[in-house]
Amino acid sequence: MSVTALLVFIGVCALTTFATRLLPFVALARQADHPLILHLGRYLPPAVMLILVIYALRDFRPLIEGHLNAAANGWPPCWWSSCIYGGAMPCSPSLSAPQAIWPWFS
């Protein structure tokens, strides 16, 4: 890739990234004191923090899906036993969570 092409590539990525960060400040500049914005300013950061923790710990996804499947299947004894054993060994769910939950709504 030529120097010019690389610079254009970097420039597009930089502008797009900055635009997503800048947009709320431009679009809602005059609403900074709106009660809704203040409400979001108070409650959204801690919510985002916990979501970041969940995202960072997503490697534990099979274990979590196992518990969700057991709960969705509505078998409390199995669910509780899987909770007990889940801490000691990984779960191997036979159904993915959407497949487990979908029959309830079909």
Added chain:
Amino acid sequence: MPRLRPWKSAFTTTLPVMFGYLPLGAAYGILAIEVGVPVWGVLLMSLVIYAGAGQFLAVALLGAGAGLLELAVATLMLNSRHLFYGLSLLKSFSGAGWRKPYLIFALTDETYSLLTSQAGALDHAQAFRISLLNQLWWLLGSALGAAIGAGLDFDSRGIEFALTALFIVLTLEQARRLRRGLPFVIALFCGLAALALLPDRHLMLGAIGAATLLLLGHYRYHREVDA
């Protein structure tokens, strides 16, 4: 020296981020060099883009010969969660003066976590120092990765868990200060639902979007109750 004291405080605050950014930045630098980006290009990307996942994506698309439109759309989707960051910092960044453009530019996940965990009203000067130091760590990591390249030979697995640990501690700090369970209940529900139902690349946006909608609903409900 009194003039260095604020910088020392900012340095201490950003230490956990440094432990995460150095290895991640190095990994990005190594990847970029392998794809064929020159060293100056690696550093330029960290200087003007400054988005960890966005830079990994850009390097991957560069290696795959992707077009500019594809790059723009992919970057927009990946970084769309930053829209919500700005939404919750609108009031805090008011009155930041000449620092505001840089504070907005440097709004990464980790900087957002540190800034929203500061007690009381946001000190714009301290926020600027924190943002600047965080980008410095990222630049340093990128430079290390570009300079050392694939020749780096030590097992660094797990070192980036410093960022996860930082998020956990800051979440606990926010819980202690807020003393309300509502945002955490909403986040737990949305996060776990997104984890179970959404693919990895849409997880963050889906979870944060859903949490924002629920908070909007909560605001509307209480406004009607109070009316």
